[in-house]
Amino acid sequence: MSISVKYGFGNTVKYNVPKLDVNSTVRSSNIISSRVRDIILDSTHELFEDFGGWNGIGTIFIEPTAQPNRKEEIPLIPAYPAFPNIKQYPLINELVPIIYLADPNVVENTSALAAYYLPPINAWNSQVHNAVPSTDVTPELENKEYPLIEAGSVRRITDQDTDIDLGNTFNENNVLDTYPLLPYEGDIIYEGRFGNSIRFGSTVNGSLYPNSWSEYGDEGDPILIIRNGQAGNAKNVDEGTDSWVPTLEDINTDKSSVYLTAGQQIPIEMSSNMIDSYKDTSKAPTLAQSYVGNQVILNSGRLVFNAKNDHILLSSNKSIHLSAETTLNFDAKDYITLSTPKVYLGSSLGTEGVNLQSAVFGEKLIEHLKEFASALELVGIAMETNTAIIGPVETLTSAGTTVKVACQKFQQILQSNDILSKKVYIS
Numbered sequence: 001m002s003i004s005v006k007y008g009f010g011n012t013v014k015y016n017v018p019k020l021d022v023n024s025t026v027r028s029s030n031i032i033s034s035r036v037r038d039i040i041l042d043s044t045h046e047l048f049e050d051f052g053g054w055n056g057i058g059t060i061f062i063e064p065t066a067q068p069n070r071k072e073e074i075p076l077i078p079a080y081p082a083f084p085n086i087k088q089y090p091l092i093n094e095l096v097p098i099i100y101l102a103d104p105n106v107v108e109n110t111s112a113l114a115a116y117y118l119p120p121i122n123a124w125n126s127q128v129h130n131a132v133p134s135t136d137v138t139p140e141l142e143n144k145e146y147p148l149i150e151a152g153s154v155r156r157i158t159d160q161d162t163d164i165d166l167g168n169t170f171n172e173n174n175v176l177d178t179y180p181l182l183p184y185e186g187d188i189i190y191e192g193r194f195g196n197s198i199r200f201g202s203t204v205n206g207s208l209y210p211n212s213w214s215e216y217g218d219e220g221d222p223i224l225i226i227r228n229g230q231a232g233n234a235k236n237v238d239e240g241t242d243s244w245v246p247t248l249e250d251i252n253t254d255k256s257s258v259y260l261t262a263g264q265q266i267p268i269e270m271s272s273n274m275i276d277s278y279k280d281t282s283k284a285p286t287l288a289q290s291y292v293g294n295q296v297i298l299n300s301g302r303l304v305f306n307a308k309n310d311h312i313l314l315s316s317n318k319s320i321h322l323s324a325e326t327t328l329n330f331d332a333k334d335y336i337t338l339s340t341p342k343v344y345l346g347s348s349l350g351t352e353g354v355n356l357q358s359a360v361f362g363e364k365l366i367e368h369l370k371e372f373a374s375a376l377e378l379v380g381i382a383m384e385t386n387t388a389i390i391g392p393v394e395t396l397t398s399a400g401t402t403v404k405v406a407c408q409k410f411q412q413i414l415q416s417n418d419i420l421s422k423k424v425y426i427s
Contacts, residue, residue: 032098033121034062035134036090037076039167051078058089060117062098063134079115091166093131094120126244127180127191129172133164179236179247182209186220195230199223199249203264209237211248216292217263229255256300265292268299272323279348285321343424352425358417359424368413375399375406 038061040051051059061076079098081087090096096117103112123130166172170193178195184207188200201224203217204210213223231253236245251257252269259266268289278284288297305312314320322328330336344356352358378399413419 033065034098036094037061079117082116088119090120091129093133128175131164182246196228199225213264216265221263224260225249226258227254259297272325274323345426356425358420361419364419372406372410375403
């Protein structure tokens with residue numbers, strides 16, 4: 001049977017695939033559980049063009065769970081993502097809820113329906129995968145990798161590779177040691193399959209499993225934690241390695257983190273805590289790991305701030321503190337400008353004029369030294385041309401007068417500190 005493609009431009013593209021009969025049960029809007037057998041994710045799929053090219057990304061092919069024996073003759077049914085703005089595509093062998101809703105051909109045929117799928121069913125309560133293969137998977141494999149836990153008959157994925165077909169590129173071995181996050185009352189948590197997550201949480205007092213952000217602050221103070229990459233040596237909340245036991249975020253070991261706090265203290269380990277640049281250390285900023293209040297913390301192996309077309313603006317009500325374990329480097333094609341009443345180079349500690357020495361205006365100093373050097377040069381010339389005549393030598397007398405005037409002028413300059421900077425001090 002040829003039917004118009006669900007995705008694509010108009011009805012010009014046709015495909016031939018079996019379609020489940022839309023019976024009265026389906027029309028009553030019941031939700032049906034189905035197993036994912038295949039999915040279109042890129043142009044390498046054999047049905048890529050048949051389902052509208054790139055416009056068909058996310059189309060899955062399902063088999064009813066009511067027909068558990070996985071055989072090639074079972075017709076596959078196409079189903080489409082129910083949400084246009086949230087991409088949560090299932091893995092092969094995961095179960096998805098199917099609902100039948102209006103097809104785009106509803107304008108021509110008001111009874112036209114198409115299969116749409118919701119996010120995968122949480123069969124194993126695992127953020128990694130929830131695949132439930134057909135019964136043609138050997139019982140030995142299933143019993144080994146999905147052991148039945150007597151207490152409550154809970155089935156869990158072990159830390160071994162299940163060898164279940166999950167797709168072409170998804171490698172279960174890479175993520176089996178990734179723990180789910182421990183929830184607290186009221187939390188909203190979004191977890192990826194790879195140790196990345198977003199927690200909309202709060203300060204939690206008196207929990208059996210305390211977290212790192214609730215030592216300070218009031219119960220219910222909001223916190224937003226974005227984490228990308230669980231630490232390789234992470235432990236679960238029982239200090240064990242069972243992958244189904246949850247864990248908590250750790251800003252110091254997670255690979256990349258963003259914390260938005262409201263009254264909490266985050267025990268981040270700073271790479272550098274130097275505050276020697278502050279003349280009055282009482283005015284130095286509170287270290288990030290000691291601060292209690294509202295702050296945004298970014299922590300990763302490297303931070304890059306790049307403004308492609310305009311400026312980078314850093315503004316602070318108090319100070320902007322830069323600290324590094326090795327060097328601070330500034331490069332600019334034109335110049336570096338500092339506009340401030342005073343600049344301390346080296347350290348701001350000490351007394352101005354004693355420990356802190358004023359910088360010198362180089363051009364002014366050179367100008368006055370040139371005048372003094374010229375006067376001394378005249379004395380030298382006069383002394384070279386002096387003849388042994390009894391009495392005053394006119395050339396020496398004239399040169400001496402010049403040197404005397406130059407010395408007096410130079411002394412006045414030195415006394416007035418005219419060549420010293422009033423802004424720049426060097427220690």
